[in-house]
Amino acid sequence: MEAPPVTSMPVTGGAVNMMEYLLQGSVLDQALESLLHRLRGLSDNMDPETFTDHELVYLLKGQQGNPFILRARRSLSHPTSPWHLRYLGQPEVGDKSRHALVRNCVDVAASHSLPEFLNEMGFRMDHEFTANGHIFRKGVMKIVVSKLSRILVPGNTENTERLSLSYLVELSVLAPAGQDTVSEDMRSFAEQLKPLVHLEKIDPSKQRH
Amino acid sequence: MQQREEKQLEAAVESLISRVAHVKNALHSFIYKLENEYERLTWPSVLDNFALLSGQLNTINKLLKNEKTPSFRNQVIIPLLLSPDRDEDLAKLTELRVPVFSHEIVPDYLRTKPDPEVEEQEKQLSVEAARIGPEVAQKQIQTLNKLCSNLLEKLNNPRDDRDSETAAIRQSKPSFNPADTNALVGAVAFGKGLSKCRPPGPVAPGHPGQGPMMSGGPTLQQVTIGGGSVQQAGMGGPVAPQQQGQPGRRPGELGKIPSSIKTNIKSASGSMHPYNR
Structure with a gap:
């Protein structure tokens, strides 16, 4: 059974119905340098950009089953920058003709009082983690290579433990709904990263167990 | 006897001249190519030219070292007449390179010893060596x-x-591990492997000690377990009306959630509802 086509999903409050096209993969720590080297060659000329972020995932439980999820992110390396609030819709992976996972995506910048605000609205934090790594760009494509760490003491981003011996690699594009041609570009870019990294559309629901 | 030696010398000079002419021709054509065809000239063909030159020089060397060749060292050339005037014959003979046979150039052309400076350097080196x-x-x-x-x-x-x-x-060395990929994707998607570090959570007032499940309500992982396992079971189920504000809900999911989880969610979410306070 397929979810209803993403294009028909209602997004309230956003002027444009933006979709995130996503491919995911991972690279072992020891192969990271080779990957970064290749990405530097493949992506647009720019200064290498690194980041250290703290992400908090909030849930709002309604009367019915599935909770409403919002992701709040802040930069640890630039503490004065605004927070980033993101809503991600249900991922759609079924369409074989599309080479990337597609999901609804709403991004908003927020002030530093975002956690308090969400708490007041009834959201509760479900989990948090830190991500640090590198960002590359190629046209509209964004490539993020990041190390995920779990936070050992809640709220203390200094005290973390890495989640695995690999870096998460994500290739994503934000585009208005229905522009499936971007997934073609993404696939050809992903081809160029083989055999270092295999970027695929991964159904997150299959990773639940 | 003397005649025979003279003949030998002549023959040797003759062949030397012809060999030198070969080198000259090769050099000539190479320089021409470098100057006029440098756009089409490929590196291998440049190397070919060098090989040709080096081969011809080698032949000359062999010829000079040959036993039958009389030693040119023993032959002496004496300038008989020096003149500051232009000598047309000489110019023609040397292809306009040496138009005058004068005091200025003769020491250069007929020199058999190195330059004075070079000689000086050589002397120093031999002193050093000694x-x-x-x-x-x-x-x-x-x-x-x-x-x-x-x-x-x-x-x-x-x-x-x-x-x-x-x-x-x-x-042999793989650069990625599919299991790691799955773990990382699970972590960013719904906090798999992260939730155990979840803060104790805000326990709803008035409901203390309702068990671990209740404190803070169901986590994302716990909730989605129900949703995930039902996706196949819901295939032919009754189609529930689409809930507003819950985009992407699969029809049929509602009635199929295992009852225990469902109750948990309900009671928890009931107590957690923000606007109940």
């Missing part, structure tokens, strides 16, 4: 040989190392 005893010289030669062989070894070995390294990377 100063060092043969033992010291032998020692220096050995040191130099050792250095050279070490360097050669270093230059040759890294190539092997590098080759084996790249081969190893290509063959």
